[in-house]
Amino acid sequence: MLIEFQNPLNSSALAFPILECIHIVGFALSIGTVAIVDFRLLDIGMRHQTPAQLNKDLSVWTIVGLSIMVLTGMMLYSSDPDMYYLNWAFLLKMLFLVFAIVFNYTIHRNVVLSGASPGKTKMVAYVSLLLWILVIFGGIFIGFLNPTLDVNKI
Amino acid sequence: MSLFPLFHWVQGTAFATAIRESALVYPIIMMTHLASIALFGGMILMGDLRLLGLAMKDRPVADVVGSLRAWKWLGFVVMVTCGVLLLSAKAEQYYPNPFYWLKMTLLACVGVHALVFRRSVYGNLKAIDRAPQVPGTAKAAAVISLVLWIGLVCAGRWIAYYEPPKDAVQALSR
Numbered sequence: 630m631l632i633e634f635q636n637p638l639n640s641s642a643l644a645f646p647i648l649e650c651i652h653i654v655g656f657a658l659s660i661g662t663v664a665i666v667d668f669r670l671l672d673i674g675m676r677h678q679t680p681a682q683l684n685k686d687l688s689v690w691t692i693v694g695l696s697i698m699v700l701t702g703m704m705l706y707s708s709d710p711d712m713y714y715l716n717w718a719f720l721l722k723m724l725f726l727v728f729a730i731v732f733n734y735t736i737h738r739n740v741v742l743s744g745a746s747p748g749k750t751k752m753v754a755y756v757s758l759l760l761w762i763l764v765i766f767g768g769i770f771i772g773f774l775n776p777t778l779d780v781n782k783i
Numbered sequence: 784m785s786l787f788p789l790f791h792w793v794q795g796t797a798f799a800t801a802i803r804e805s806a807l808v809y810p811i812i813m814m815t816h817l818a819s820i821a822l823f824g825g826m827i828l829m830g831d832l833r834l835l836g837l838a839m840k841d842r843p844v845a846d847v848v849g850s851l852r853a854w855k856w857l858g859f860v861v862m863v864t865c866g867v868l869l870l871s872a873k874a875e876q877y878y879p880n881p882f883y884w885l886k887m888t889l890l891a892c893v894g895v896h897a898l899v900f901r902r903s904v905y906g907n908l909k910a911i912d913r914a915p916q917v918p919g920t921a922k923a924a925a926v927i928s929l930v931l932w933i934g935l936v937c938a939g940r941w942i943a944y945y946e947p948p949k950d951a952v953q954a955l956s957r
Contacts, residue, residue: 642944646940646941646943646944649940650933650936650937650940653817653820653936653940654828654933654936656821657820657821657824657825657828657936658825658828659825660821660822660825661821661822661823661824661825661826661827661828661829662825662829664821664822664823664825664826665825665826665829665851668851668854673854674850674851674854675842675846675847675850675851676850677843677846677850678842678846682841682842683842686838686839686840686841686842687829687838687839690829690832690838694825758822761821762818762821762822765814765817765818765821766814766818768817769810769813769814769817770810770814773806773809773810
């Protein structure tokens, strides 16, 4: 059954681009803070601080950024759910996002707080950076695919 | 003097045409543009928040703002290079777009900002750490940097939403 519902976001031409801007600032904050820790793990920046010290300072900003990013992301999604659902770049992005968040708060967190061999530490930093970059790549690619809803296939 | 002939020429080069017509190269350049904003824009953001005393207070300014400087520069170069490539592919569409020119103005302001505050703030980080609190000049630099960078992101996004008057581009090329 189809329910008649007008998403208020779709009645303003400004809502979508404004949300996109907040979304970008949100992911710059979350991914930027994770990247600072990763650059430390790779020994290419912030060498005078330990990864655990950086994590203590930055984790709250990562959460703030993630919350902004996910909240605005869900609002953007709500503007045209069918299109996103049928868009494989969007589905891949969600997959990478889940991987990135889970990785960040499990393996990545353990290495940051407890340390690991140099090889493992560097590998974890590379994987972390790669996963977050893949989330962005998926996000950009959404706009370059334009699936149309084929009513006959539902 | 109009710059349109330059934009027209750039878009017509074989290189720009190849980017424009490739289904993969154009999005990949845009992804790289956004990935550098996320990684290095985020680092700039944290540097500004540190100067304002809002984040990483226990870490020296010299480390937070200074130790990632080379990487932020590299990120900036990657970001600008990708931006120029994206521009070249669709230069004629960008020319009449006020948000594109706003973005270029803000970018020029970022350059001026770096020069103006080079001696007092960015080349003087150790002294800022020795001071009992972050000086007003450094806080002003941070606020201006935040405004400029968030403005750049917004102007950049709005480029995609501007619809030129229908005959604007044709009128220019006549």
